[in-house]
Amino acid sequence: MRWLLIHIAFITLAFQVNGQELNLVIDKPEVQIGEPFIATFSIVSDQPIDSVGYNPNHPIFYGKETTKDQSSVVNEEYELEIQGMFFDTSFQEGGEFIWKGKYKLVGWDSAYVVLPPEKVYLDDSMHYFPPGLIQITSPQADPSKEIYDINEDFTSLSSDEAGLKAFLMKHWWWILIVLILIVLVIYARIKGRHKKPKVQLSLREKTLKEIDALEKSKSYEVDLKEFYFDLSLLLRSFLAKHYKMRMLDKTTGEIEHLLATKGLEKSTIKLVTMILTKSDMVKFARSAPPVSEVFAVTNEARRVVNEIADLELTTEDE
Template identity: 25%
Template sequence: MMRKIIFIILFVILGVYQFYAQNSYVKVSIDTNKALIGDQVNLNIEVNSKKKIQIVNPIITDSIGKLIVVSKSKIDTTIKENDIVYKQKIILTAFDSGYYQIPSMQFLAIDKLDTSFLNSNPLGISFSTLAIDTTKPIKDIKPPLEIPFNIMDYIWYIIGGIFLIIAIFFAIRYFKNRKPTEKVIPRFDPKIPAHIQALNDLKQLESEKLWQNDYFKEYHSRLTDILRLYLERRFNFLAMESTTTEILDEFAKVISSRDLHSNLNIILNIADMVKFAKQIPTPEDNIKAMEWARQIVESTIPIETEDKDISQTNPNSKND
């Protein structure tokens, strides 16, 4: 009797468990069982169980068997009264042709009373390559596609080009209109002999009557400039860039006449006093300065020989 009771109790317990277990199931399906390599296939997993049962999913990494897992959706949970349904979609692919098996997946069902496994059915899928028609000739690689012309694609290049043309135009205009670098104005015309130039300039200065109109500084400045330019051209030293003492020293080297030297000394010193010391010269000083300046020029005119090949200087000169 006792044995019967124990048997009945065990039967009830196991029966209840069986009842629960029978109410939990796993359903695994794929969209197709034939695909081209690289195609993506959906693997749908659905686990149905009672609320009380806790389902532990198998860990799916980056592949299932030899199939590559492209992506996994989140587990979608739906509750229906006492039941609960878990759904997940896994996208699979393969890059080699052949038959692939999706092995049985094992889910753990944990109940208060016991723990059991729920196994899915294994599935199969074949991946095949494209059928190549070997009767047709091999075609060349397709050329790049022609993009239809659109002006907006080139707008910045066009604007840049316009700016560049404008910049070049203004640069050319700037350089064309720029003031030419100042040319050095020659102090004298080399075709005109030094003494003729000097005598002409002295004559011109005299005719302007500068000192008679109280322009003493200008008169003596110009007179000494004419004389210095003459000495520079005639005796080939930098008279325009020399001071009075330097000019007298150079003059003494080439002219032996004491009178001429003395006269030049007086002319230059009077001019220095007028130019730099605000001295007002006497009329005699002004007249004498002009006379002596002429005398210096006339006394140092080079004497030309008959064949005009060799030019000699005046007897007053040392350098003949």
């Protein structure tokens, strides 16, 4: 346990590099198999962060497997499944300039897993984030349920039963083939009857569903700042995919300038700028809007997505 606590404490250890602080924070010290957890990499600096060169992992984040008592060397590779997209953003909070990147990870084998130091370039200089540790455990058996013994009783076979057994022992192979063919035919008919074509969601539909999910999560009741941060990421991600341009690392002013070159209505650009500015104000603790404004802001985000998507359809028709 002492070893585990030492390593868990090491998860939040910060690397100090030329006035820049590199961190890795894992939101849980222990999860069960199949339970997702969040790994957040961050850079905090007292000077503006001009350039961050980080190559995200996808679709697997490769860790190293170790043991609780350190009896084995950390050399076995462990695959952590990456769920969703890697999100990164830059912002200012007080007198600090911050870059954050998040992974949502899942492990499928019980182990102590070390997240090795990730490489990052700051102004063409190579640095490393600190390593992290997560324990992935198997679900425990329910102690309230009894475990029943198997009573092995043997009875002698009658002559008819002995004959049937001899027949099955002799002809089992073709009986098995017939049974497999029957199962395959039944399966093919059921699959053909109930098979439904997979519907590929458009970027508009996918983004609107993500906004709905964020609103229904009611995360604003727990952390209003985090809610506005997530909404800003959703809108920036939509704009980046729609226009096939980098948006996550752009300031609100830079995004406003880029949108002005895309033929958008001034009212739409003004609405995008208003949502991102409001998110920036909340993130930088310059504003604390009431929770009652949440639904108004999410509706405005939906309106932006629909107006931009409708503009593309109108352009294609022309």
